[in-house]
Amino acid sequence: xxxxxxxxxxxxxxxxxxxxxxxxxxxxxxxxxxxxxxxxxxxxxxxxxxxxxxxxxxxxxxxxxxxxxxxxxxxxxxxxxxxxxxxxxxxxxxxxxxxxxxxxxxxxxxxxxxxxxxxxxxxxxxxxxxxxxxxxxxxxxxxxxxxxxxxxxxxxxxxxxxxxxxxxxxxxxxxxxxxxxxxxxxxxxxxxxxxxxxxxxxxxxxxxxxxxxxxxxxxxxxxxxxxxxxxxxxxxxxxxxxxxxxxxxxxxxxxxxxxxxxxxxxxxxxxxxxxxxxxxxxxxxxxxxxxxxxxxxxxxxxxxxxxxxxxxxxxxxxxxxxxxxxxxxxxxxxxxxxxxxxxxxxxxxxxxxxxxxxxxxxxxxxxxxxxxxxxxxxxxxxxxxxxxxxxxxxxxxxxxxxxxxxxx
Amino acid sequence: xxxxxxxxxxxxxxxxxxxxxxxxxxxxxxxxxxxxxxxxxxxxxxxxxxxxxxxxxxxxxxxxxxxxxxxxxxxxxxxxxxxxxxxxxxxxxxxxxxxxxxxxxxxxxxxxxxxxxxxxxxxxxxxxxxxxxxxxxxxxxxxxxxxxxxxxxxxxxxxxxxxxxxxxxxxxxxxxxxxxxxxxxxxxxxxxxxxxxxxxxxxxxxxxxxxxxxxxxxxxxxxxxxxxxxxxxxxxxxxxxxxxxxxxxxxxxxxxxxxxxxxxxxxxxxxxxxxxxxxxxxxxxxxxxxxxxxxxxxxxxxxxxxxxxxxxxxxxxxxxxxxxxxxxxxxxxxxxxxxxxxxxxxxxxxxxxxxxxxxxxxxxxxxxxxxxxxxxxxxxxxxxxxxxxxxxxxxxxxxxxxxxxxxxxxxxxxxxxxxxxxxxxxxxxxxxxxxxxxxxxxxxxxxxxxxxxxxxxxxxxxxxxxxxxxxxxxxxxxxxxxxxxxxxxxxxxxxxxxxxxxx
Numbered sequence: 001x002x003x004x005x006x007x008x009x010x011x012x013x014x015x016x017x018x019x020x021x022x023x024x025x026x027x028x029x030x031x032x033x034x035x036x037x038x039x040x041x042x043x044x045x046x047x048x049x050x051x052x053x054x055x056x057x058x059x060x061x062x063x064x065x066x067x068x069x070x071x072x073x074x075x076x077x078x079x080x081x082x083x084x085x086x087x088x089x090x091x092x093x094x095x096x097x098x099x100x101x102x103x104x105x106x107x108x109x110x111x112x113x114x115x116x117x118x119x120x121x122x123x124x125x126x127x128x129x130x131x132x133x134x135x136x137x138x139x140x141x142x143x144x145x146x147x148x149x150x151x152x153x154x155x156x157x158x159x160x161x162x163x164x165x166x167x168x169x170x171x172x173x174x175x176x177x178x179x180x181x182x183x184x185x186x187x188x189x190x191x192x193x194x195x196x197x198x199x200x201x202x203x204x205x206x207x208x209x210x211x212x213x214x215x216x217x218x219x220x221x222x223x224x225x226x227x228x229x230x231x232x233x234x235x236x237x238x239x240x241x242x243x244x245x246x247x248x249x250x251x252x253x254x255x256x257x258x259x260x261x262x263x264x265x266x267x268x269x270x271x272x273x274x275x276x277x278x279x280x281x282x283x284x285x286x287x288x289x290x291x292x293x294x295x296x297x298x299x300x301x302x303x304x305x306x307x308x309x310x311x312x313x314x315x316x317x318x319x320x321x322x323x324x325x326x327x328x329x330x331x332x333x334x335x336x337x338x339x340x341x342x343x344x345x346x347x348x349x350x351x352x353x354x355x356x357x358x359x360x361x362x363x364x365x366x367x368x369x370x371x372x373x374x375x376x377x378x379x380x381x382x383x384x385x386x387x388x389x390x391x392x393x394x395x396x397x398x399x400x401x402x403x404x405x406x407x408x
Numbered sequence: 409x410x411x412x413x414x415x416x417x418x419x420x421x422x423x424x425x426x427x428x429x430x431x432x433x434x435x436x437x438x439x440x441x442x443x444x445x446x447x448x449x450x451x452x453x454x455x456x457x458x459x460x461x462x463x464x465x466x467x468x469x470x471x472x473x474x475x476x477x478x479x480x481x482x483x484x485x486x487x488x489x490x491x492x493x494x495x496x497x498x499x500x501x502x503x504x505x506x507x508x509x510x511x512x513x514x515x516x517x518x519x520x521x522x523x524x525x526x527x528x529x530x531x532x533x534x535x536x537x538x539x540x541x542x543x544x545x546x547x548x549x550x551x552x553x554x555x556x557x558x559x560x561x562x563x564x565x566x567x568x569x570x571x572x573x574x575x576x577x578x579x580x581x582x583x584x585x586x587x588x589x590x591x592x593x594x595x596x597x598x599x600x601x602x603x604x605x606x607x608x609x610x611x612x613x614x615x616x617x618x619x620x621x622x623x624x625x626x627x628x629x630x631x632x633x634x635x636x637x638x639x640x641x642x643x644x645x646x647x648x649x650x651x652x653x654x655x656x657x658x659x660x661x662x663x664x665x666x667x668x669x670x671x672x673x674x675x676x677x678x679x680x681x682x683x684x685x686x687x688x689x690x691x692x693x694x695x696x697x698x699x700x701x702x703x704x705x706x707x708x709x710x711x712x713x714x715x716x717x718x719x720x721x722x723x724x725x726x727x728x729x730x731x732x733x734x735x736x737x738x739x740x741x742x743x744x745x746x747x748x749x750x751x752x753x754x755x756x757x758x759x760x761x762x763x764x765x766x767x768x769x770x771x772x773x774x775x776x777x778x779x780x781x782x783x784x785x786x787x788x789x790x791x792x793x794x795x796x797x798x799x800x801x802x803x804x805x806x807x808x809x810x811x812x813x814x815x816x817x818x819x820x821x822x823x824x825x826x827x828x829x830x831x832x833x834x835x836x837x838x839x840x841x842x843x844x845x846x847x848x849x850x851x852x853x854x855x856x857x858x859x860x861x862x863x864x865x866x867x868x869x870x871x872x873x874x875x876x877x878x879x880x881x882x883x884x885x886x887x888x889x890x891x892x893x894x895x896x897x898x899x900x901x902x903x904x905x906x907x908x909x910x911x
Binding site for chain 2: 054057058082084087088091092095096112116193194195200202252253254256257258260270271272273291292293295395402403405406407408
């Protein structure tokens with residue numbers, strides 16, 4: 001439901017793809033890949049995935065075309081605005097006793113929504129993702145978030161698709177020394193009143209910023225990996241609110257209004273209203289630099305002590321009628337070919353979940369040949385990835401944020 | 409015969425979804441939604457809603473910005489009509505205002521935001537030479553906590569609608585003769601209009617005015633772009649609660665949707681009360697016999713308000729058009745560094761499917777609305793009576809019943825097909841088509857049909873060969889208004905369509 005100046009044309013456009021229900025449920029066992037391919041052939045996979053990014057939609061369209069041609073699997077991209085609605089649809093189907101032929105075959109998901117689906121038993125009963133052929137190349141050691149989603153073990157119920165990490169952007173011409181830690185961020189705001197901002201929580205990016213600050217300011221970051229327990233919420237989060245109380249008077253508009261999402265935040269950087277913006281896709285700014293929306297001197301960087309990062313996945317609901325087809329598509333999305341294409345800044349610029357060093361020569365060459373994007377940090381520059389806190393922390397913090405700062 | 413079925417069909421098509429949607433909001437508001445585990449009635453959702461931070465401010469914002477913007481828009485239109493009707497400026501303004509009706513609210517709002525924000529066009533025009541700003545100043549203009557920007561934005565966008573409705577109703581109030589009479593008694597233009605014409609004009613435009621009150625108090629899309637955010641007005645709050653990953657929030661979101669219904673009802677009640685006061689005041693003014701109440705000043709005020717509304721929306725739109733082809737364009741440059749058609753070139757292929765869908769939805773809903781409205785008017789005889797229920801969707805806050813409809817759709821697991829989206833659009837398109845067509849229908853000189861009947865033409869032949877061709881222009885206008893409404897519908901498409909678009 002967000003609207004911005006440049007995305008307006010898309011807004012004037014209207015409605016949706018039309019899901020028709022396929023009705024069929026079979027074994028879908030990825031350990032017998034040949035049989036699975038045979039089963040998948042001719043199936044139609046209704047892939048519910050956020051549809052707000054043109055590049056992403058294009059990429060999904062390309063991948064759908066490839067699996068159609070190679071495996072005879074039809075993928076229909078249902079462009080959703082809010083994954084929470086997909087969760088609710090599946091939950092409603094479960095309540096209504098619809099155990100086969102559900103309207104969702106595959107969903108793009110992570111974090112709170114995955115936690116909810118797993119908790120409510122809305123996913124495939126058995127783990128399947130780690131039996132997919134291409135899972136062998138996933139960098140489970142170097143990228144532990146490919147198996148632990150916001151501290152929740154994936155148990156093979158979702159297949160890793162891409163990586164995200166909080167990356168900051170600044171104009172090297174006007175802001176040569178941007179803040180590189182929570183403490184420096186605060187100091188910068190005080191020295192340059194009105195020149196820093198963050199999106200209003202519970203917006204995803206706004207919450208991620210709070211996670212970053214929480215992780216950096218709390219005395220015991222390890223505590224964040226476990227669920228909130230009565231009694232320690234106040235103690236763990238107190239430094240965060242002290243920090244925010246200190247920061248807000250020096251923010252853009254003195255903290256009396258907030259950009260509503262990451263697009264609005266990037267627009268403020270483009271309009272020179274703020275000095276630092278941030279996003280979850282390291283390649284976010286590169287395209288804008290390329291087409292002149294941002295100055296060519298804009299570059300990405302991360303905080304010295306590392307930044308919050310996570311993995312996004314695809315998962316299959318329990319009542320999918322095309323689970324085999326969904327697995328074939330999920331496996332293709334994890335393939336070196338599809339992952340390399342996705343990592344190309346010209347295509348999407350979404351970092352890979354694979355361990356490129358373990359790939360064969362030809363596949364390594366695919367990754368060597370991609371465009372990184374002029375403002376995208378290299379893998380080395382991205383540095384340490386800080387883990388996501390357990391979802392219960394953010395629920396508590398988002399509620400408290402709105403009560404403290406969002407309702408003056 | 410079959411004609412009688414039309415009013416029934418219209419009521420079903422409109423009241424059906426509205427009633428179902430309200431029910432779909434009402435039941436979860438009291439804890440009943442088995443699909444999400446709510447199977448007992450309770451007040452829990454209301455307790456949760458009451459505990460939502462900033463709820464009181466959100467309600468006040470909805471009331472204040474909604475009523476304030478209606479007063480501004482109506483005041484601008486009436487003062488301008490009073491001061492200038494029949495002049496050349498009046499006709500020219502008409503040409504400039506009408507096309508703005510077709511502009512979606514969200515587009516107008518984004519345009520205004522670009523025009524007025526500290527990094528926007530107005531500041532660029534005067535920077536840095538007059539202001540000394542070589543970077544945008546940190547001024548809270550857009551998203552101001554009092555909602556003043558939101559109020560102005562809503563008012564500017566409501567002016568074209570009230571203008572068209574006023575122009576359509578004006579002939580029946582016979583302003584020229586009443587004006588001449590008032591003038592011959594020595595009354596000024598504005599005072600004469602307010603005392604002699606307005607009492608006959610206002611009842612004709614009362615319904616559109618109520619529609620504006622209802623829309624403005626529950627608006628979401630303009631509020632997202634221009635409105636306060638800490639907290640937002642109530643309509644936006646409903647949407648925020650509905651997007652919460654915690655599914656239990658659906659219950660308090662439903663309660664918020666029902667509360668929105670109450671707030672809009674309260675706003676309409678306040679407005680009706682104010683009508684009474686204004687009428688009494690008018691009678692007292694008439695009784696004093698005073699001929700002039702600063703008429704020139706009032707007329708000038710009307711002109712300034714109307715011109716600023718048109719100029720702001722028009723300039724905002726021009727800004728948007730320029731942005732869509734702008735290369736680098738940074739503060740304080742008044743014009744883009746270069747023109748870059750790359751965005752259009754790369755966006756166009758991607759825009760084709762949604763554009764086609766938009767057009768399909770609009771054409772289908774407008775065609776159905778035209779058939780239903782014409783059938784209903786025909787069934788209503790020469791008087792062209794339309795069931796009052798037709799205007800129901802204009803008075804019920806969109807966010808209230810659309811949210812309920814969404815819950816029903818999700819709970820039924822049916823998903824939203826094209827048919828559902830078209831049906832949702834029809835709910836909003838039909839009232840506007842009826843509003844645009846009803847008056848011209850009644851105004852057609854009955855003697856044409858009488859002559860045709862006297863010459864032996866059957867009622868069907870009279871309808872097809874006389875009435876429809878003679879009403880071709882109003883029909884085309886109604887279709888255009890309906891098309892504009894459909895294309896600009898934001899909430900129904902986002903909430904009911906399986907896909908919205910966002911960045």
